[in-house]
Amino acid sequence: MARTAGSHSDVTGPRVRAAALRLFAKSGYAAVSMRSIAAEVGVQVGALYNYTPDKQSLLFDLMRSHLEDLLERAGPGEGEAAERLAGFVSFHIRYHHDRQDAVFIAYMELRNLSEENFQVIEGLRRRYEDLLEEILAAGVAEGRFDIADTRIATRAVIAMLTGVSTWFRESGRLTLEDVETQYRKMVLNAVRV
Amino acid sequence: MARTAGSHSDVTGPRVRAAALRLFAKSGYAAVSMRSIAAEVGVQVGALYNYTPDKQSLLFDLMRSHLEDLLERAGPGEGEAAERLAGFVSFHIRYHHDRQDAVFIAYMELRNLSEENFQVIEGLRRRYEDLLEEILAAGVAEGRFDIADTRIATRAVIAMLTGVSTWFRESGRLTLEDVETQYRKMVLNAVRV
Numbered sequence: 001m002a003r004t005a006g007s008h009s010d011v012t013g014p015r016v017r018a019a020a021l022r023l024f025a026k027s028g029y030a031a032v033s034m035r036s037i038a039a040e041v042g043v044q045v046g047a048l049y050n051y052t053p054d055k056q057s058l059l060f061d062l063m064r065s066h067l068e069d070l071l072e073r074a075g076p077g078e079g080e081a082a083e084r085l086a087g088f089v090s091f092h093i094r095y096h097h098d099r100q101d102a103v104f105i106a107y108m109e110l111r112n113l114s115e116e117n118f119q120v121i122e123g124l125r126r127r128y129e130d131l132l133e134e135i136l137a138a139g140v141a142e143g144r145f146d147i148a149d150t151r152i153a154t155r156a157v158i159a160m161l162t163g164v165s166t167w168f169r170e171s172g173r174l175t176l177e178d179v180e181t182q183y184r185k186m187v188l189n190a191v192r193v
Numbered sequence: 194m195a196r197t198a199g200s201h202s203d204v205t206g207p208r209v210r211a212a213a214l215r216l217f218a219k220s221g222y223a224a225v226s227m228r229s230i231a232a233e234v235g236v237q238v239g240a241l242y243n244y245t246p247d248k249q250s251l252l253f254d255l256m257r258s259h260l261e262d263l264l265e266r267a268g269p270g271e272g273e274a275a276e277r278l279a280g281f282v283s284f285h286i287r288y289h290h291d292r293q294d295a296v297f298i299a300y301m302e303l304r305n306l307s308e309e310n311f312q313v314i315e316g317l318r319r320r321y322e323d324l325l326e327e328i329l330a331a332g333v334a335e336g337r338f339d340i341a342d343t344r345i346a347t348r349a350v351i352a353m354l355t356g357v358s359t360w361f362r363e364s365g366r367l368t369l370e371d372v373e374t375q376y377r378k379m380v381l382n383a384v385r386v
Contacts, residue, residue, distance in 0.1 A: 026304065031223030107359075108301050111219065148375050149367070156379055159356025160349045166300075167348055174342070182341050186349055190383040 015041050016051050017065075020058045025101035029059055029112045033156045058115040059109055066102045067124035070095060074131055081139030082192065086184045088132055089161060093180050096165040129154050136191060146193045157187055208234050209244050210258075210294030213251045215316065218294035222305045223251055252302055253310040259295045260317035263288060267324055271313045279377045281325055282354060286373050289358040324349050329384060339386045350380055 019040035021030045034055055038045040052058045074091055077084030096103050113121060133154040139145030147153045161183060168179060212233035216225045227248055231238040245251045267284055270277030287294050306314060326347040332338030341344045354376060361372060 027223045028221030028301075030220045032303065088267055104301075108221075108297075148378075149371070152367070152372060152375050153379065155356060157355045159359075160353040163348060163352025166352075174345070178342070179345060182345050183349065185341075186346065186383040189385070190379040192382070 012041070012043065012047065012051050016048060016058070017062060021062055021101050021105065024062070024109060025104050029055070029105075029109045035155070056114055056117070058110075059105075059112060060114075060121070062102070063106055063109070063113070063121050063125065066099070066106060067121065067128065071124065071128055071131075074128065076131060077135065080144070081127065081135055082140055082144055082188060084135045085132075085139065085188060085191070088135060089157075089184045089187050090180050092158070092161040093164050093183060094176070096162060097168055097176060100165050103162060129158065132157060139191065144193060145191045147191050153191055160187070205234070205236065205240065205244050209241060209251070210255060211327045214255055214294050214298065217252065217255070217302060218297050222248070222298075249305075249307055249310070250257070252298075252305060253307075253314070254308070256299055256302070256310075256314050257317065259299060259313065260321065264317065264321055264324075267321065269324060270328065273337070274328055274335055275337060277328045278381060278384070281328060282350075282380050283373050284378045285351070285354045285379070286357050286376060288371070289320065289355060290361055290369060293358050296355060316381065320337060322351065325350060337386060338384045340384050346384055350383070353380070 016037065020032070020037050023037060023040055032055070033046050037055075037058070038048045052061070073095065075086075077087040079129055110118065110121065129151075133150050136145060136147055136150045136153055140147055140150065146156070164179060164183070168174075168176065170176075206291070209230065213225070213230050216230060216233055223237055225248070227241055228238050230248075230251070231241045234241070245254070266288065267281070270280040303311065303314070322344075326343050329338060329340055329343045329346055333343065357372060361367075361369065363369075
């Protein structure tokens with residue numbers, strides 16, 4: 001039954017992507033072969049090529065779908081900038097905390113994208129940064145935030161928030177809510193008048 | 194002359210380390226062979242083994258020397274906590290901004306350390322975090338900082354600062370001083386009463 005199901009690309013696709021994500025995160029893109037991905041999925045390597053033309057496309061798909069999903073879920077928020085910023089902080093921490101492999105790859109494997117693919121990924125990343133920068137600019141316009149350069153502040157906030165996914169563990173002494181609360185406070189204090 | 198010089202490990206050592214750092218950062222530890230490191234240095238692979246027993250030792254050496262050098266240069270600072278914190282921000286940004294490969298490897302290749310080596314590296318990293326946490330705790334004791342959990346704040350600040358090395362370029366529209374000034378302000382605001 002597994003073999004029959006595996007022959008349909010709508011079933012194989014998610015399994016291929018999950019296997020590739022796992023292997024890229026574990027060993028790095030350059031050290032992973034199409035053959036090892038096929039073995040991880042439990043199909044012949046030929047079956048893999050029904051789903052994806054090559055390893056580069058697989059990496060690009062993983063990064064693109066990660067960012068597109070992120071953009072789809074991230075809203076501009078409503079209300080005053082301070083409230084929207086707090087919402088952004090919570091969203092970012094919650095979205096990334098159980099996607100460590102995707103976060104790791106998004107940062108680590110940029111160097112392995114073709115130039116054309118890199119430009120697409122950078123464009124998506126920039127759109128996500130723009131969401132936050134717009135909130136920061138709105139806060140400045142309201143006279144509530146004091147920020148010399150909103151692009152720098154955007155990068156600082158995103159780096160700070162993404163860092164959570166590298167150390168937060170459910171089994172640790174703090175809940176995700178504790179972490180979220182403290183980050184909301186730090187971020188708001190960092191930018192407000 | 195190059196070949197004669199290369200036969201002395203005190204000359205080859207730094208070249209081997211520089212080559213390994215470059216290649217690990219470019220392709221990832223798993224994809225780099227001792228043979229390719231030797232080729233990058235311009236020596237036979239046998240000569241490499243005069244300097245290092247294996248690739249794992251080379252990775253460990255790179256990470257350990259990066260962190261030991263960092264710890265040697267980072268001082269506790271003097272004066273009030275706010276002043277010490279500002280000093281830490283500037284130090285961290287300046288130290289890391291021209292060491293992108295080392296920063297990248299320190300984060301990316303943790304997974305490839307043996308368990309024993311990982312514990313050593315984690316210990317050094319923790320000592321560096323402790324330097325910052327002690328400053329934050331001093332600020333709380335002075336009644337000048339308001340921080341719910343100094344360990345979380347430490348990680349947040351370090352992630353934020355290290356992020357600079359991933360995007361700052363000398364050729365960009367901002368000088369390192371501009372960046373430093375804005376980060377000092379954001380970090381101080383993030384934690385102060």
